[in-house]
Amino acid sequence: MVEVLKYDIVIIGSGLAGLRAALQAAWTSGGRASIAILSKVQAMRSHSVSAEGGMSAVLYPKETNDSLELHAYDTIKGSDFLADQDAVELMVEMAPKEVRFFERIGVPWSRLPDGRMAQRPFGGMTIPRTTFAADKTGFFIMSTLYQNVLRFDNVHIYHEHFTTKFIVENGEFKGVTAIDLKTGEFKLFLAKAGIIATGGAGRLYRFTTTAHSTTGEVLAYAMRAGAAIKDMEFVQWHPTAMVPTGILITEGARGEGGYLINKEGERFMKRYAPSRMELAPRDIVSRAILTEIAQGRGWVHEESGMGYVGLDLRHLGEQVLNEKLPMIRELAYRYAGIDPLSEIIPVRPAVHYTMGGVHTDIMGRVLMADGTWIKGLWAAGEAASVSVHGANRLGSNSLTECAVWGRLTGEQAAKYVLENPAPITEGSVLEVAKREESRVFDKLLHKEVNAVSVYQVKRELQDIMEEHFGPFREGSKMSEGISKLTKLLDKVKSMRVEDTGRIYNQNLKDALEVEGMVELALVVGMGAYARTESRGAHYRLDYPKRDDENWLKHTLAYLYGGEIQLTYTPVRITKWKPEERKY
Amino acid sequence: MPTITVRVKRFDGKTTWWQEYKVDVKGLKISVLDVLLRIKEEQDPTLAVRYSCRMAICGSCGMVINGKPRLACETLLEELETDVVTVEPMWNYRVIKDLVADTEPMLMRLREVKPYILRDTKEIFESDIEYGQKPEELNKYLNFAYCIECGLCYSACPVAASDKLFLGPMILAAAYRWSADSRDRGWPERMKIVNSDVGVWSCIVAYSCSAVCPRNVDPGFAIQQLKKAILLRRKKL
Numbered sequence: 001m002v003e004v005l006k007y008d009i010v011i012i013g014s015g016l017a018g019l020r021a022a023l024q025a026a027w028t029s030g031g032r033a034s035i036a037i038l039s040k041v042q043a044m045r046s047h048s049v050s051a052e053g054g055m056s057a058v059l060y061p062k063e064t065n066d067s068l069e070l071h072a073y074d075t076i077k078g079s080d081f082l083a084d085q086d087a088v089e090l091m092v093e094m095a096p097k098e099v100r101f102f103e104r105i106g107v108p109w110s111r112l113p114d115g116r117m118a119q120r121p122f123g124g125m126t127i128p129r130t131t132f133a134a135d136k137t138g139f140f141i142m143s144t145l146y147q148n149v150l151r152f153d154n155v156h157i158y159h160e161h162f163t164t165k166f167i168v169e170n171g172e173f174k175g176v177t178a179i180d181l182k183t184g185e186f187k188l189f190l191a192k193a194g195i196i197a198t199g200g201a202g203r204l205y206r207f208t209t210t211a212h213s214t215t216g217e218v219l220a221y222a223m224r225a226g227a228a229i230k231d232m233e234f235v236q237w238h239p240t241a242m243v244p245t246g247i248l249i250t251e252g253a254r255g256e257g258g259y260l261i262n263k264e265g266e267r268f269m270k271r272y273a274p275s276r277m278e279l280a281p282r283d284i285v286s287r288a289i290l291t292e293i294a295q296g297r298g299w300v301h302e303e304s305g306m307g308y309v310g311l312d313l314r315h316l317g318e319q320v321l322n323e324k325l326p327m328i329r330e331l332a333y334r335y336a337g338i339d340p341l342s343e344i345i346p347v348r349p350a351v352h353y354t355m356g357g358v359h360t361d362i363m364g365r366v367l368m369a370d371g372t373w374i375k376g377l378w379a380a381g382e383a384a385s386v387s388v389h390g391a392n393r394l395g396s397n398s399l400t401e402c403a404v405w406g407r408l409t410g411e412q413a414a415k416y417v418l419e420n421p422a423p424i425t426e427g428s429v430l431e432v433a434k435r436e437e438s439r440v441f442d443k444l445l446h447k448e449v450n451a452v453s454v455y456q457v458k459r460e461l462q463d464i465m466e467e468h469f470g471p472f473r474e475g476s477k478m479s480e481g482i483s484k485l486t487k488l489l490d491k492v493k494s495m496r497v498e499d500t501g502r503i504y505n506q507n508l509k510d511a512l513e514v515e516g517m518v519e520l521a522l523v524v525g526m527g528a529y530a531r532t533e534s535r536g537a538h539y540r541l542d543y544p545k546r547d548d549e550n551w552l553k554h555t556l557a558y559l560y561g562g563e564i565q566l567t568y569t570p571v572r573i574t575k576w577k578p579e580e581r582k583y
Numbered sequence: 584m585p586t587i588t589v590r591v592k593r594f595d596g597k598t599t600w601w602q603e604y605k606v607d608v609k610g611l612k613i614s615v616l617d618v619l620l621r622i623k624e625e626q627d628p629t630l631a632v633r634y635s636c637r638m639a640i641c642g643s644c645g646m647v648i649n650g651k652p653r654l655a656c657e658t659l660l661e662e663l664e665t666d667v668v669t670v671e672p673m674w675n676y677r678v679i680k681d682l683v684a685d686t687e688p689m690l691m692r693l694r695e696v697k698p699y700i701l702r703d704t705k706e707i708f709e710s711d712i713e714y715g716q717k718p719e720e721l722n723k724y725l726n727f728a729y730c731i732e733c734g735l736c737y738s739a740c741p742v743a744a745s746d747k748l749f750l751g752p753m754i755l756a757a758a759y760r761w762s763a764d765s766r767d768r769g770w771p772e773r774m775k776i777v778n779s780d781v782g783v784w785s786c787i788v789a790y791s792c793s794a795v796c797p798r799n800v801d802p803g804f805a806i807q808q809l810k811k812a813i814l815l816r817r818k819k820l
Contacts, residue, residue: 027708044732045641097711104707104714106700106764108721108728115715139640140728147698159687182679211636247638303609331638334657337612455624499629503596504680507628
């Protein structure tokens with residue numbers, strides 16, 4: 001039995017972008033639009049809570065000698081010139097407005113003595129413009145946004161509802177189907193408008209800073225519904241993840257003055273980015289660390305065998321650590337058993353962010369490969385690729401992106417549904433939902449004794465991604481990886497779900513996740529293999545140079561006859577001509 | 584390689600039973616969550632655990648471990664000082680399955696204390712002004728803003744165990760956090776709620792909430808601060 005629910009707007013995902021969208025849609029519609037938030041976790045637990053360092057914005061240009069132009073330029077240079085420049089200009093212009101909005105709704109921003117908001121330096125940003133709330137910025141924004149959503153009676157939160165399918169008919173969004181994990185009921189959410197805000201896909205890899213929930217299957221589901229997926233080969237490795245857990249040590253630690261040192265006690269960044277040192281963009285710092293380790297100047301973690309370098313915060317002193325980096329001190333103590341005040345933190349790069357995502361235009365409208373809008377559907381935040389980060393995101397631009405496009409998509413969706421007052425009808429959609437219900441729950445009927453387990457497939461997937469699509473890539477290695485992924489896709493079909501119950505069946509949810517993850521991994525792999533250049537986070541040993549003549553363009557992946565196809569779309573350039581990227 | 588015995592209180596919607604698993608671990612610097620995930624992935628995929636960030640910030644994995652409510656991701660085997668780990672779902676909630684407690688009814692009551700800045704809403708949503716806040720004003724409520732809504736405090740609360748109408752420590756701490764924010768003007772409104780018969784006066788000052796809080800939010804203290812403000816008839820917290 002499919003339960004049918006009707007909403008004006010359905011938002012998939014409850015992180016910073018999703019909640020910001022909900023808040024704006026609720027306000028813009030003046031209470032007249034009904035809004036549902038579907039979250040596969042409890043809504044306040046989305047991975048945005050783990051963001052630590054801060055949110056970029058030009059707040060006090062006079063006092064700091066900063067400008068929107070400079071923020072835009074830093075971002076575009078950081079992106080290795082793959083960002084769409086009109087989108088970047090829109091982001092930097094709205095960023096200060098969003099920081100002030102967060103200030104008015106109650107975010108506990110860290111402050112200067114006179115009551116203004118404090119800002120810290122961050123990688124690739126030439127002026128300190130990262131606004132922060134200690135080292136839990138993402139958590140504080142999330143908590144504030146979530147509680148503010150409770151202002152509005154017209155927003156209904158569906159905790160622990162796992163979306164399984166986007167329904168699009170005749171180029172128009174009709175709704176989604178979802179499993180209510182608590183009860184095992186299958187639901188059809190019919191809606192006039194949808195916003196995809198499900199975050200990234202860090203868990204395609206094993207060593208990652210991201211939460212267990214950051215699996216990215218929804219991107220594959222969107223692709224199944226006709227959306228194109230853009231620039232997925234650009235995967236960001238954050239330079240400083242703690243060994244062996246992968247728990248993030250914020251870039252703010254280097255922003256506050258932390259050093260990176262190798263086994264010889266040397267600040268090795270002087271050989272890689274002499275002018276910016278530890279605050280060069282993440283792709284550059286990550287490759288520098290891995291090069292140090294590969295050349296024998298790192299340490300080796302005994303239990304895990306991982307190589308690492310040291311993040312040295314000892315000289316910052318107790319006051320800076322306690323006031324500006326309290327969580328870092330606590331996490332290092334708990335998970336690595338060291339006190340950063342007297343010991344160096346063992347770190348190495350880990351997968352952190354997905355620059356790619358659902359292909360959208362500058363307003364966040366979801367596009368097909370030919371550039372047509374899937375009417376009624378938007379995407380925002382890490383799940384989307386607008387694209388403002390291009391080939392490499394600068395730290396603290398992600399929260400800004402989530403806020404700006406959360407707001408823009410929420411606002412547009414509210415206006416769209418108010419302009420289309422026709423009642424929502426089931427039509428043929430209910431039939432689609434019934435077929436989807438069978439597809440999902442038929443997975444519980446596989447009883448083959450020797451069938452592969454969901455977790456075995458996930459392990460194999462992560463092995464392939466780490467081995468074949470890491471930070472240093474090569475054509476032959478990647479082609480091998482792609483054939484392994486193709487074989488894995490066959491295994492996915494025969495995976496065995498061992499929990500056959502309906503109530504809180506995590507095993508079934510995990511199976512659906514893994515299915516989408518393997519499809520998405522193929523998009524990453526194919527895009528990376530095809531792109532015969534090095535740009536930002538995509539670095540190829542066999543093509544070590546950027547190639548603007550052939551590759552100053554976005555990759556688009558889409559499904560045609562059930563197969564993944566690639567095509568390309570130009571980068572939008574307004575003011576800043578591509579130049580060599582040096583720090 | 585030490586072998587750990589894990590005793591899990593299980594529930595499938597109808598029946599409750601205890602199940603025992605053996606897990607070989609390389610060292611004791613591993614979290615209870617990681618041990619449970621290994622059981623799930625290698626031995627028993629039917630085991631249900633709510634989890635996500637694995638770094639004590641999302642608030643998903645509250646459970647009772649060796650008799651004390653805590654987060655599984657930040658409880659390391661070494662601090663338990665035994666090779667027998669006993670886990671059960673959080674107390675004071677309905678159990679959905681195995682270690683997954685239904686915290687939703689409690690969480691949804693947060694709405695009752697209006698957990699947001701109460702002042703001109705139009706100004707909040709449509710102006711572009713900055714309210715400003717001095718560091719000392721920030722410090723007045725900051726500690727209470729660290730709440731991750733894990734629900735452990737409610738699980739440990741002796742009043743919540745019998746009085747289902749009681750708002751409980753997490754929600755009352757939120758009432759304090761918002762009322763003590765220099766940007767907020769909502770204390771007169773919120774005071775009526777926390778001063779009602781579901782509010783602060785049911786608290787018996789056991790402080791078990793504060794004892795189990797993984798973020799040191801100290802909801803017990805927040806409740807006493809609310810009582811004080813009510814008794815002193817403060818106009819603004």
